Amino acid sequence: MIEILPVVMAFFGTLGFSMYYNINIRISLINSFCSMAGYFIYVILIEKTGSLFWSNFWVAVLISFFCEIVARSHKVPTTLLLVPMLFPEIPGGELYNTVWNLFVGDMAASSVHAVRLAIDIAALNLGIVLVNTVVKIYSNISARLRYGHYEGYR
């Protein structure tokens, strides 16, 4: 059974977070809708697969891919879209819980949260870097074919 309230709150949380980063309202709304959709997919994946790693990974892949398309069509930096869209999946809570339990002396709980934190971060970043690399390969090949040389610093 999927709870709707967290999915809806992912929308409002992302809206606030986007505006907190001083992103204009139009892009903030795009971010919020995509973030809500992304979190909905994440919840479904968690329910179907039970895997924290693969759920985060596939959501990161989907959102990164979508961000690359929107960034190119609207000529805006990908960061502007990617960080807020992944806001509900960013494991700020796990980071906090890891450190909190460390301070209150509950090493077992701290370790559990640290492992979850590592899985979340690894999966999200792998998804992002994978899409980013594929897009770079495509850009380099098309620049090479079109202009005869590569573009960009590296």
Added chain:
Amino acid sequence: MAESRDDFSNEIGNCMLRLGEMILSCGGEVSRVEDTVYRIGMAYGFRSVDCLTIMNCIIISYTDGSGNTFTQMRRVLEIKKDMEKIRACNSLSREVCREKLSPEDFNRKLQDIEELRGYRPVAMCLIYMLTSAAMTLFFGGDGADAAASAIAGIVLYLAGRFMGFVRIRNFVTGYIEAFLVGTVICLLIALGLGDNYDLISMGNIMLMISGSGLMTSIRDMINNDLISGMMGFMAAVIGAAAIALGFVSAALLFM
């Protein structure tokens, strides 16, 4: 003539560095700074452009058409996330590459970006309230928890403004902010507004803790920007430690 060409190269170098500094200080990625500086330098016909950026420092070295080499360095002391400025810098960089602006025009446009203002204080305060309340509900809190979280969000905003005013950002200020917010949450719970200290705190923490900083740092490491990645990672962990310690202290003292 040679001197004026040198001046031109120097001026453009200054502008490139200023643009890079602005991107970095607004929370842009290291690779974006390096790529922007490189593209602008090449657009102006420099023979070679090298840029090394770490978390709070940019070093550029470039050789102009006459074979003169220039090296400049800039230290970025404060990073304040502002995505709208990054977007404006990105647009300016495209414009500069396309139209090769004069140094005067380039500087004027940089000044325009620097003067961009964000949301007004009242709107910003509402944004803190909205995000804090929404994230408390997101983590499973109820209406009363969300209301307490929104009120704590106001305190968080005011504390952040004060720390910005005194221009100090370190472990201790992170701790003080978290302790203040934690104390207010304890007070609200004692007054009967909200029950779950952890869920209310979590709503506010999402604005305080650098989860995105942690993600960016790992991405930097995967992308071979090891120095920036390690520094960002340490900054995020130290920041999280300060915040957690602040909340733990408030809870132990007042709960």
